[in-house]
Amino acid sequence: MRARAFAIGATSSGAGKTILTLGILAALVRRGLRVQPFKCGPDFIDPSLHQVVTGVSSYNLDLRMMGPEQCRSLFFEKAETVDVVVLEGVMGLFDGGPASTAELAKLLGLPVYLVIDARSCAESAAAVLKGFETFDGDLHVAGAIFNRIGSDRHRELIERSVLQHCRTPVIGWMPRDDVFHLAQRHLGLHMGEEQSLDEEGVARFVTVVEQRLAVERLLVPVALPEMEQPKGQPASARKRRLVKIGVAEDRAFCFYYRQNFELLEKMGFALVPFSPLQDRGLPSDLAMLYFGGGYPELYGAQLAANQSFRAAVRRLFDHGLPIYGECGGFMYLCRQLIDHQGQHHDMVGIFPFATVMGRRLRRLGYRDVTLTRTALFGRTGDRLYGHEFHYSDLDDAGAGQEVVVDGWETCYRLDNNSLEGYTVGAALGSYVHLHFANTPEALDHLRQQLVG
Template sequence: MKGLVVAGTHSGCGKTTIAMGLMAALKRRGMKVAPFKVGPDFIDPGFHKQICDRPSRNLDGWMLSKEYNQEVFYKNSHSCDVAIVEGVMGLFDGYDGRSEAGSTAEMAKWLSLPVLLVVDARSMARSAAALIYGFENFDSELQWAGVVLNRLGSDVHLQFIREALEGHVNIPLLGGVKRENSLNLPERHLGLVTQDENPLGPDYIDHLADLIEGSLNLDMLLDNLPELDIPKIPRKQETHQKTSVRIGVARDEAFCFYYQDNFDLLEEYGAVLVFFSPLHDRSLPSDIDGLYLGGGYPELFAEKLSENRGLIEEIKKLGDNGLPIYAECGGFMYLTEGIEDKSLNYYSMAGIFPVRIIMLARLKSLGYREVTLKASSPLGSPGEKIRGHEFHYSEIKEITGKIDPVVDHNRVNLVYQLSDRPGLKIRDEGYMKKNVLGSYVHLHFGSNPRIAENFVRVCHEISCSMLRKNET
């Protein structure tokens, strides 16, 4: 098995397009491609999955340990021909200016993968050689797979830069991609439009593959990639007893932000995941023991979500009756009194949490978060820690009811203490009423797999308790 990291000189240089094009071209050659994404992003992995016909996993140097990243990479690539890891931001961009922590370069070294550097060559000629020379010599521990020049103006432009590289840079130049607006993906406030609502059509994917095949020397790239020594991942000893529960998962155009590892871990601990659509389904799946409402864009579909009152009322009734429900970001917004959009239109939602949400024109919150549980919840006991990410353009406009910092099962309580990446406390958060827990933070269960185990266990215990109550 071979692999590489697709990294850029900076954000916006075209590494997503190049990475997707490589995936499409190699898959069309009949190769099994294992896709990965560095960082907490949800959108790019969705596109990877559509191209490669297999889930893309997130790798992250802060949310997840080095060992966890390595295990996820090895476990999900060992049966493939090539692994392609799309980086984040610029190659060396991490948490600060002093170290490589959190950077794509750090991940490349953790996984022993060579780097394919994407350079935006627009408005540059000989200067591109100086830029590439700097990247090559900045960190002597990195391995290099090659350089791709993006957004070239012409064949002459490519030749200028090729000549400039000769005698100065040792990284092989694999070719260049000319400027082409037809490849641009639409964007919105949380990033690119998702594959759930605007799937990449087969014509687009074929066009990507054609572009890469016609622009880059893929045979040279593959020949230069070393064979990876994939260690055998020892089977984990089953120290826990699997508990079979059915967890309903909201998944459609409005709710599409999930880490694949979260699904994997829930299933590992015995959950059967049953997907449903708050937009299109009129009722929940039958016989569910819990609900998982992920993030996405409920504000863009607020009117349609609000009009589906039967499903909303069913969720509220189950929550009021004690069903374990975990909701994050968009899912949390769905469980509030309602959402006010930027045009001041108000749409009522489930009303489990007595707050109203307003959409903002500016980014409200962005960054890594560590959650410390202050009280028992469906995710665990007091003191349990888990890491995640926060990214949203909305805020709580109005609190319409009682929110108590002291735990009272029948009121809404704050059960999270949030800290940022450096460890500074930001605020108390994590809204819980009975067994319904909602937050703006997207949690990665891989940072603490006990969280997945706890949620499955609580779903089982509450389900058994509710069943006994119904029988008496």
């Protein structure tokens, strides 16, 4: 398969990789090309920004959570009908070891264009490029983009050093200019649906990208590795009677992997959106409620004030309806949320904990989950894969114990030997964001739990 496809990596986080990716995506769209964006790693925010710029869903590719074959399968499936495929990397190019941008680019056969922040250096920037182009002989670093160039003299110093010491061509010199700015907060950039991208600013930035970056150099066709097509259709994906799952979707609950939704739909689930911020009640005939992650801490007062909705959730729980909450969704299902200002907000109250926002990151990293007993997504001993990233924690000193306390117990044992996955009745809550690409049988089990 020959396609125009490439990855955008960086020397480190904060080098300007996301902003440059958005500018490149916008420039490609402006040329009338059909673009399919991807994001390396367990990020929820960057894919939402990709979607705003391109108008199509962006997908995560994560070697740790999904595994190599699932990453390849999704990549080729979505790349088949577009003109250009763009993969935005995560952190520095080699950060994350076996789950790094470099390893993913090698798996997919993608050339990498490296973003280098030249703000506080000159000739030394060439030494950085030299190190990255020689660090892994199996990786194709196809070009360099020097970001935050302060002047023509600054550029000349770097360019002379690069020509003398490096083999990688420079395809872009981006100025040190705040023409395009993305607001940030404790979990990173603002989500795309929050209109964090100013259209006028994007247009100006695209103009700068076209002037300072050789976009046409990115569009050279590359030979991608052959992908064996799946043989037949698995039984779990055949058409079945639709089962409705209610999904919380608004500004407070917006962290979902797009592929998880598609896997649910292939399993015969119909996803019915609702808003804990705006709705007064829930849709009818639901088999389960799904509260994803997001920013409940920013909307604590509004969520608490919507008492009729919280009561509706509680009534369904009391009648035995399965309910699943991840991270922010789990926080909403707890007794109380204590925000950054120390304000206490009453939540649904299914789990007897208060969640307390901290100033520092409490947990960050991949999580391999082993079920210690049968639950919504599997039986005792089954494995699940996910990621944690949160600033809040439980205030209950008993959290993490294996025994039943106040009607709750745990069903997850994580690979760091801690206990997680809190259950009360038919409800399951956890700080771990699960990805189901590598464990589709978990969704088959879910369906059996819901419909028998």
